[in-house]
Amino acid sequence: MNLRGQAAIVGVAELPPQRVTPGYTTLEMIARVSRLALIDAGLEVGTIDGLMVGPQVGETPQHVPATIAEYLGLQPRFADIVDLGGATGAGMAWRAAAAILSGMATTVLCVLGNTRDPQIVPRSPNRNPIREFDVPFGASGANQAYAMVAQAHMHEFGTTSEQLAHVPFRQRENALRNPAAVFHGKPITVDDVLASPLVMEPLHLLEVVMPCGGGAAFIVTSADRASGHRPPIHLLGAGERVTHRALSQAPNLTTSPMAGAISAAYATARVTPGELDLLSIYDCYSIVVAITLEDAGICPKGEGGAWVADNDFSPNARLPINPHGGQLGMGQSDLAGGMGHIVEAVRQLRGEASDRQVPSAELALVTGNGATLSEEVALILGSSR
Amino acid sequence: MTAAALAKPGLSPIPRTQLWWEAVERGELLIQRCASCGSYQFYPRVLCTRCWSEDLGWVQAIGSGRIWTFTVVRMPGHAAWAPDVPYVIALIELDEGPRMMSRVVDSDPREVRVGQRVRVNFRRLSPSESELPVFVVDAADGP
Numbered sequence: 376m377n378l379r380g381q382a383a384i385v386g387v388a389e390l391p392p393q394r395v396t397p398g399y400t401t402l403e404m405i406a407r408v409s410r411l412a413l414i415d416a417g418l419e420v421g422t423i424d425g426l427m428v429g430p431q432v433g434e435t436p437q438h439v440p441a442t443i444a445e446y447l448g449l450q451p452r453f454a455d456i457v458d459l460g461g462a463t464g465a466g467m468a469w470r471a472a473a474a475i476l477s478g479m480a481t482t483v484l485c486v487l488g489n490t491r492d493p494q495i496v497p498r499s500p501n502r503n504p505i506r507e508f509d510v511p512f513g514a515s516g517a518n519q520a521y522a523m524v525a526q527a528h529m530h531e532f533g534t535t536s537e538q539l540a541h542v543p544f545r546q547r548e549n550a551l552r553n554p555a556a557v558f559h560g561k562p563i564t565v566d567d568v569l570a571s572p573l574v575m576e577p578l579h580l581l582e583v584v585m586p587c588g589g590g591a592a593f594i595v596t597s598a599d600r601a602s603g604h605r606p607p608i609h610l611l612g613a614g615e616r617v618t619h620r621a622l623s624q625a626p627n628l629t630t631s632p633m634a635g636a637i638s639a640a641y642a643t644a645r646v647t648p649g650e651l652d653l654l655s656i657y658d659c660y661s662i663v664v665a666i667t668l669e670d671a672g673i674c675p676k677g678e679g680g681a682w683v684a685d686n687d688f689s690p691n692a693r694l695p696i697n698p699h700g701g702q703l704g705m706g707q708s709d710l711a712g713g714m715g716h717i718v719e720a721v722r723q724l725r726g727e728a729s730d731r732q733v734p735s736a737e738l739a740l741v742t743g744n745g746a747t748l749s750e751e752v753a754l755i756l757g758s759s760r
Numbered sequence: 761m762t763a764a765a766l767a768k769p770g771l772s773p774i775p776r777t778q779l780w781w782e783a784v785e786r787g788e789l790l791i792q793r794c795a796s797c798g799s800y801q802f803y804p805r806v807l808c809t810r811c812w813s814e815d816l817g818w819v820q821a822i823g824s825g826r827i828w829t830f831t832v833v834r835m836p837g838h839a840a841w842a843p844d845v846p847y848v849i850a851l852i853e854l855d856e857g858p859r860m861m862s863r864v865v866d867s868d869p870r871e872v873r874v875g876q877r878v879r880v881n882f883r884r885l886s887p888s889e890s891e892l893p894v895f896v897v898d899a900a901d902g903p
Contacts, residue, residue: 502772508803509861510769511892513885514849516837523851527829530874576832576869623803623851623859628829 379643380760382472383607386416386594387718391555392587392706396490399588401433402446404488408590408711409447412484416594417604423594425480426451427467429487429710430458443486453480459617460745461657463487464591464714465752469613471595481596488590489709505621517659518583520622520747522575525662527628529577534665534680536577540568542661543581543703545688550700552690552731557587557706582661582703589708591715598760608721611738612646612755614639622747629677631748634670637740641672644755648672652736654694655720657713657744658701667742671753690733698723698731713743717754724758766840771890777804779818781890787882789821789893791858802858823880825854825895832869844885848872852895863894877901 388411390404405428413420428443435442440454453474459466464487471483509515528534544565550556563581571580601607616632616639619625626632641647648671656667665679673694674682688696699705699719702712720739722728741754773781783790791802796813807814830850836842848864850872864872865883878895885892 502774504803506769507772507774507777510838511771511890512849512861512863512894513768513833513836513838513841513844513847514861515769518835519831519833519837519849522831523829523849526831527874530829572834573832574835576834578831621803621861623861 378472379611380609382475382595383598383601383609384593384721385601385607386412387721388412388592389718390590392557392589392708396588399490404590405486408592409486412592422482423484425453425483427485429463430456459750461713462743462745462750462752463710465743465754472610475597483595486592487711487714491588518575521660522578525577532677538680538684539661540565541684542664543568546701546704549698550704553699556700556704558704584659584702584707587706587708589711591711606725608724609757609760611757612640612644615752617750619749633751636751637671637753640753640755651740653733653739654696655716656742658703690731695733716741720756768840785891789880790818791821792816793819800856800858802860822855825852827876828853865894866896
């Protein structure tokens with residue numbers, strides 16, 4: 376069975392990322408963004424019969440889908456958690472399509488949301504291999520792992536900090552066209568990035584996403600049912616690879632499992648990189664964009680640094696990248712930040728992206744990345760089947 | 761609370777790895793070897809990740825390897841390490857093949873490079889901390 380063209384995204388919504396979300400619970404964020412996605416789809420609430428949510432929503436460690444279904448007043452025939460870090464949103468898209476194809480549901484709501492209070496630093500009581508064999512050395516958090524990936528790329532290919540600094544610079548330029556971005560109205564230069572404090576060498580503070588609270592949602596239904604008041608955006612291809620959790624166990628530092636995920640998505644969709652009109656690619660750190668461009672076949676392996684330094688990302692570029700500003704420009708609302716790449720691709724392919732619209736965008740690559748280039752999902756979305 | 765007063769996250773051995781941590785206290789770096797397929801692995805597991813055999817034994821690692829990648833920590837992921845900065849954490853590729861997180865010590869952080877040959881050493885990173893396997897750059901491969 377081939378997923379190509381079998382399901383479509385008919386509704387999307389996003390809450391603008393906020394540095395703090397006083398007065399809101401996670402369930403409330405999820406409910407608000409779900410309602411907006413339903414309105415966007417032009418559907419009645421009774422049509423939703425499938426639900427996909429993220430893990431450990433707020434203070435709800437177990438029975439998460441039931442808790443959210445109950446809060447939303449849904450009684451789905453199919454409910455599940457997807458737990459793929461930043462790839463969770465993209466992972467939901469093809470799971471929803473598969474659930475629909477197999478008859479588990481007809482119309483699936485996929486939703487992620489989070490609150491943020493800087494006073495509360497979430498620390499899970501891990502007793503896993505990373506806690507045992509990484510943390511005692513003073514290695515904790517995502518920054519150190521991505522710094523190590525960037526270091527390896529620099530060593531192997533001669534990539535420079537100045538090249539990578541173009542990623543946050545270009546994404547910030549895109550965010551200037553997006554009023555929902557947390558960095559809207561705040562331009563930066565390449566020199567600003569290089570002058571920002573070193574967090575973990577060679578990683579500068581402005582190469583790291585800004586944590587926010589927010590939410591995102593999309594609704595998937597079968598291509599045959601997809602006749603809402605918005606143009607349906609078709610799922611043409613998808614691929615996924617999960618290889619490790621601790622970076623010490625990664626098969627390779629400079630070629631990510633994204634390569635396999637993307638080539639599977641290309642194969643399903645029967646497209647080649649040269650046919651893409653738009654990239655909506657996961658960007659928690661500058662190095663991830665460079666490696667994803669290589670792994671997507673946009674440039675040869677090792678040339679991602681030079682590519683981001685030399686090529687425009689704007690809506691009018693030869694190959695526009697993250698016109699919404701990406702997560703580096705938008706702010707990262709936890710798992711919803713990754714889902715934002717789907718929301719943006721859908722808006723672009725519908726032709727509803729206002730000031731940042733990519734001209735005649737018909738085919739987009741969306742990626743999601745979890746942990747440290749560990750759990751990877753790629754989607755090909757198109758405006759026609 | 762000041763950073764100095766914050767306790768660093770300590771060791772968290774599980775029953776299967778107790779022996780590994782005891783070996784570290786004796787100044788030995790153990791890895792697992794699969795009796796079925798001959799491959800080495802780290803961290804310790806209940807099965808071989810290559811062939812899923814449970815017939816695993818402990819062997820003492822040669823103790824030499826190279827820096828697979830590293831970073832110099834300026835802003836640590838946990839405030840308890842703030843007094844240590846800048847410090848070098850690295851993924852070490854042991855000569856047997858397995859890779860592990862560790863510290864590179866006794867080098868100026870500015871002189872550390874990917875690919876440098878290193879050798880294991882055993883240290884308490886501060887008097888209150890447990891013994892850990894850390895790595896020192898080989899004199900022949902230094903700056």
